[in-house]
Amino acid sequence: xxxxxxxxxxxxxxxxxxxxxxxxxxxxxxxxxxxxxxxxxxxxxxxxxxxxxxxxxxxxxxxxxxxxxxxxxxxxxxxxxxxxxxxxxxxxxxxxxxxxxxxxxxxxxxxxxxxxxxxxxxxxxxxxxxxxxxxxxxxxxxxxxxxxxxxxxxxxxxxxxxxxxxxxxxxxxxxxxxxxxxxxxxxxxxxxxxxxxxxxxxxxxxxxxxxxxxxxxxxxxxxxxxxxxxxxxxxxxxxxxxxxxxxxxxxxxxxxxxxxxxxxxxxxxxxxxxxxxxxxxxxxxxxxxxxxxxxxxxxxxxxxxxxxxxxxxxxxxxxxxxxxxxxxxxxxxxxxxxxxxxxxxxxxxxxxxxxxxxxxxxxxxxxxxxxxxxxxxxxx
Amino acid sequence: xxxxxxxxxxxxxxxxxxxxxxxxxxxxxxxxxxxxxxxxxxxxxxxxxxxxxxxxxxxxxxxxxxxxxxxxxxxxxxxxxxxxxxxxxxxxxxxxxxxxxxxxxxxxxxxxxxxxxxxxxxxxxxxxxxxxxxxxxxxxxxxxxxxxxxxxxxxxxxxxxxxxxxxxxxxxxxxxxxxxxxxxxxxxxxxxxxxxxxxxxxxxxxxxxxxxxxxxxxxxxxxxxxxxxxxxxxxxxxxxxxxxxxxxxxxxxxxxxxxxxxxxxx
Amino acid sequence: xxxxxxxxxxxxxxxxxxxxxxxxxxxxxxxxxxxxxxxxxxxxxxxxxxxxxxxxxxxxxxxxxxxxxxxxxxxxxxxxxxxxxxxxxxxxxxxxxxxxxxxxxxxxxxxxxxxxxxxxxxxxxxxxxxxxxxxxxxxxxxxxxxxxxxxxxxxxxxxxxxxxxxxxxxxxxxxxxxxxxxxxxxxxxxxxxxxxxxxxxxxxxxxxxxxxxxxxxxxxxxxxxxxxxxxxxxxxxxxxxxxxxxxxxxxxxxxxxxxxxxxxxxxxxxxxxxxxxxxxxxxxxxxxxxxxxxxxxxxxxxxxxxxxxxxxxxxxxxxxxxxxxxxxxxx
Numbered sequence: 006x007x008x009x010x011x012x013x014x015x016x017x018x019x020x021x022x023x024x025x026x027x028x029x030x031x032x033x034x035x036x037x038x039x040x041x042x043x044x045x046x047x048x049x050x051x052x053x054x055x056x057x058x059x060x061x062x063x064x065x066x067x068x069x070x071x072x073x074x075x076x077x078x079x080x081x082x083x084x085x086x087x088x089x090x091x092x093x094x095x096x097x098x099x100x101x102x103x104x105x106x107x108x109x110x111x112x113x114x115x116x117x118x119x120x121x122x123x124x125x126x127x128x129x130x131x132x133x134x135x136x137x138x139x140x141x142x143x144x145x146x147x148x149x150x151x152x153x154x155x156x157x158x159x160x161x162x163x164x165x166x167x168x169x170x171x172x173x174x175x176x177x178x179x180x181x182x183x184x185x186x187x188x189x190x191x192x193x194x195x196x197x198x199x200x201x202x203x204x205x206x207x208x209x210x211x212x213x214x215x216x217x218x219x220x221x222x223x224x225x226x227x228x229x230x231x232x233x234x235x236x237x238x239x240x241x242x243x244x245x246x247x248x249x250x251x252x253x254x255x256x257x258x259x260x261x262x263x264x265x266x267x268x269x270x271x272x273x274x275x276x277x278x279x280x281x282x283x284x285x286x287x288x289x290x291x292x293x294x295x296x297x298x299x300x301x302x303x304x305x306x307x308x309x310x311x312x313x314x315x316x317x318x319x320x321x322x323x324x325x326x327x328x329x330x331x332x333x334x335x336x337x338x339x340x341x342x343x344x345x346x347x348x349x350x351x352x353x354x355x356x357x358x359x360x361x362x363x364x365x366x367x368x369x370x371x372x373x374x375x376x377x378x379x380x381x382x383x384x385x
Numbered sequence: 386x387x388x389x390x391x392x393x394x395x396x397x398x399x400x401x402x403x404x405x406x407x408x409x410x411x412x413x414x415x416x417x418x419x420x421x422x423x424x425x426x427x428x429x430x431x432x433x434x435x436x437x438x439x440x441x442x443x444x445x446x447x448x449x450x451x452x453x454x455x456x457x458x459x460x461x462x463x464x465x466x467x468x469x470x471x472x473x474x475x476x477x478x479x480x481x482x483x484x485x486x487x488x489x490x491x492x493x494x495x496x497x498x499x500x501x502x503x504x505x506x507x508x509x510x511x512x513x514x515x516x517x518x519x520x521x522x523x524x525x526x527x528x529x530x531x532x533x534x535x536x537x538x539x540x541x542x543x544x545x546x547x548x549x550x551x552x553x554x555x556x557x558x559x560x561x562x563x564x565x566x567x568x569x570x571x572x573x574x575x576x577x578x579x580x581x582x583x584x585x586x587x588x589x590x591x592x593x594x595x596x597x598x599x600x601x602x603x604x605x606x607x608x609x610x611x612x613x614x615x616x617x618x619x620x621x622x623x624x625x626x627x628x629x630x631x632x633x634x635x636x637x638x639x640x641x642x643x644x645x646x647x648x649x650x651x
Numbered sequence: 652x653x654x655x656x657x658x659x660x661x662x663x664x665x666x667x668x669x670x671x672x673x674x675x676x677x678x679x680x681x682x683x684x685x686x687x688x689x690x691x692x693x694x695x696x697x698x699x700x701x702x703x704x705x706x707x708x709x710x711x712x713x714x715x716x717x718x719x720x721x722x723x724x725x726x727x728x729x730x731x732x733x734x735x736x737x738x739x740x741x742x743x744x745x746x747x748x749x750x751x752x753x754x755x756x757x758x759x760x761x762x763x764x765x766x767x768x769x770x771x772x773x774x775x776x777x778x779x780x781x782x783x784x785x786x787x788x789x790x791x792x793x794x795x796x797x798x799x800x801x802x803x804x805x806x807x808x809x810x811x812x813x814x815x816x817x818x819x820x821x822x823x824x825x826x827x828x829x830x831x832x833x834x835x836x837x838x839x840x841x842x843x844x845x846x847x848x849x850x851x852x853x854x855x856x857x858x859x860x861x862x863x864x865x866x867x868x869x870x871x872x873x874x875x876x877x878x879x880x881x882x883x884x885x886x887x888x889x890x891x892x893x894x895x896x897x898x899x900x901x902x903x904x905x906x907x908x909x910x911x912x913x914x915x916x917x918x919x920x921x922x923x924x925x926x927x928x929x930x931x932x933x934x935x936x937x938x939x940x941x942x943x944x945x946x947x948x949x950x951x952x953x954x955x956x957x958x959x960x961x962x963x964x965x966x967x968x969x970x971x972x973x974x975x976x977x978x979x980x981x982x
Contacts, residue, residue, distance in 0.1 A: 611770025611805040628961035
């Protein structure tokens with residue numbers, strides 16, 4: 006049993022699995038080639054309410070616990086990691102609103118997702134990825150409004166989002182302490198999106214720049230106090246890290262399953278290759294890594310659910326799961342041999358999809374920095 | 386509009402069923418699902434309700450486990466559900482099943498204080514595939530029946546049902562109440578939403594027994610069924626011939642042509 | 652039911668445009684065998700309009716007695732047919748009623764069974780006389796993966812018989828039997844349905860059941876365009892085109908060509924399966940073919956388990972090459 010979840014959650018998981026098997030798994034292949042955003046798949050996913058699973062009940066969502074959400078997200082990632090990325094990116098954007106938003110902001114943002122929408126979290130800039138302190142986007146006070154100028158890049162869901170959370174500097178001289186967060190509805194004058202990135206993997210997710218040119222927003226759109234944007238963003242990433250890990254686990258699990266299935270049917274030297282120890286040991290290692298990563302994700306989320314410190318564990322979960330997803334996908338390709346390298350079979354896509362999990366929402370180098378700091382504190 | 390949908394829980398029909406050691410279908414490891422044609426029936430009923438208003442009740446005859454698929458029905462359009470469970474009904478053939486269903490219809494009508502206008506059944510089940518229960522139920526109830534329906538429209542106090550035929554279709558007018566047996570329409574059943582699923586799980590599904598229905602014990606169960614199954618077997622397997630998979634297409638094709646010419650099949 | 656002294660086998664023969672449907676004549680074969688073993692006879696029943704020719708056909712395939720209910724009211728199949736059959740069963744008291752498992756046959760059987768409280772089985776693929784004098788009916792279940800042998804305790808009893816399950820006998824040049832009952836009308840009772848419109852969407856006559864050669868295509872053909880190759884191969888072989896459910900649902904070919912659980916059951920001398928994986932639902936409908944050729948690029952496709960010759964290859968390469976070769980052979 007992967008995650009320990011309630012009977013009700015198992016029921017929901019079975020439904021999500023059925024949906025992904027019938028509507029996502031095969032269909033995403035063609036979009037992986039074209040790089041087109043599969044709107045009809047997402048329309049169906051929104052229809053069944055996948056955009057509301059994490060939204061708290063008091064705001065009309067399902068308010069599912071973290072572990073249940075992880076189980077559902079893993080299932081989505083198993084079918085297609087791009088699909089997972091799209092669905093989870095909306096929650097990434099909702100997180101800062103739930104953390105520091107006013108009651109009105111929370112209601113408004115939650116409602117967008119409950120009604121079947123998307124959201125984008127805009128922190129990264131061309132010169133500010135891991136080093137968030139280098140944010141160049143500015144928000145200048147003008148009477149009761151702010152005027153934003155700048156460019157965010159690699160923003161998941163940007164072209165389709167119903168709202169954006171934008172991190173911008175309200176006081177350049179203060180560095181990270183001068184950053185503030187803003188809740189920006191789609192269609193705001195001065196807001197536009199760039200061209201869709203042609204990505205290596207997760208090609209069913211849509212990614213582009215967000216461009217703000219003299220974009221005027223009222224003061225009421227600010228999330229939290231001025232100068233708290235950096236802390237809000239860091240807390241948000243902290244909370245979402247374990248979920249990124251669970252997407253990576255989904256890819257690893259898929260790779261493992263594809264490899265096992267193939268190894269049972271492919272015969273060499275008179276027996277299925279799954280009966281060769283060389284393959285068995287590879288499969289065992291793939292399973293060890295996948296399950297370990299999954300349980301680290303579960304542990305980090307359990308800490309979070311119980312109000313305990315979780316930064317170190319979330320970083321470990323994200324970092325480890327991202328790394329092993331790449332390794333397990335590579336092993337799956339190796340087991341499938343030439344077929345693994347061929348686009349006719351699904352495993353080469355898994356490698357392309359897995360790579361981003363070592364990069365986005367904090368590179369694995371940044372995760373290691375977080376983990377190292379925590380480890381050194383422990384030694385004191 | 387009061388609508389009843391009859392639903393049977395069957396083993397997932399995408400899995401091949403074989404016989405187990407004791408000569409019975411090995412279905413215990415196959416996931417139970419609502420019969421595919423019954424899910425089409427429910428979807429059609431749900432769309433009909435959305436267009437014309439009303440209430441949908443789902444009913445199953447079978448053990449308590451059938452509540453699993455009834456809960457799913459509650460998540461995709463049914464407002465209420467009943468399960469009819471009684472050990473004495475085990476092994477009933479289609480005629481006995483139709484009899485029990487007719488009694489269940491009367492009982493549910495009494496409990497809910499309604500009269501059903503339309504009773505939807507799947508065209509057939511994917512397990513025993515007899516396609517008998519729907520029309521037999523109509524006869525027991527003394528109402529009209531249209532089989533193989535793929536579309537329907539309300540026409541005053543009547544229904545216009547589109548019946549798929551071997552050459553095309555008929556439009557058949559039938560007075561309500563009526564039984565309709567449903568074939569695969571041009572759309573797929575909806576997925577439950579996360580929310581409707583959670584709500585459905587919290588709904589109660591009352592159980593009705595033979596005492597509630599007042600069925601005559603001499604008309605139900607395996608012993609009192611007209612059709613008796615005396616044995617089961619698997620069809621004799623056709624021997625596989627040769628499979629040709631040479632290095633190149635030319636070699637494969639030449640070899641295949643040689644084999645086929647030798648067999649004088651052209 | 653208080654019908655006693657029921658005897659003989661009543662075979663209900665459906666007609667189309669005045670001719671008996673194949674399955675009706677096929678059923679006469681086992682009916683005659685069982686009737687002769689039991690020392691009874693076979694009565695053919697036809698309900699429709701313009702039935703003279705069909706009655707002669709039934710006689711030539713060995714029906715001992717013939718009953719026709721010939722009436723303009725009964726031209727198109729409707730609930731009235733069931734009402735008439737019920738009357739005939741009550742009047743002539745057969746022990747067993749066999750009905751072809753066509754869509755109309757499967758419609759009429761449960762209605763009559765329900766009206767008279769008779770046991771009924773569906774889609775019989777074989778039948779034999781048991782030691783106790785009861786007929787054992789073999790019916791498919793679970794998509795044909797399991798066969799069940801059944802007896803029916805009621806008399807009369809009803810069975811629908813799947814087309815292609817029995818071979819037609821040799822027709823004899825005979826006069827109509829002496830016992831021919833021609834009824835022009837029968838009471839219909841309370842009729843609850845009215846046919847407002849009948850639309851024929853499928854105009855072509857597709858006779859898969861009697862075909863000697865069938866070339867079938869599945870999802871693996873890829874497109875409506877590619878599916879034309881299946882038709883071309885069928886043409887050069889003088890065969891009929893078949894299909895699995897996928898090409899029908901995708902609109903590459905009409906429903907009349909569908910073979911399998913939800914289509915026709917066929918048993919030609921040669922069956923060529925192109926781009927067909929071999930799902931049970933399809934295999935059920937064609938496994939009785941004498942010689943099966945399968946073309947599929949997936950070497951693990953289950954269709955190869957039942958094929959006499961399995962060609963692992965791309966249909967788009969194999970079929971055109973095959974057409975060329977056959978043209979040469981036939982030249």
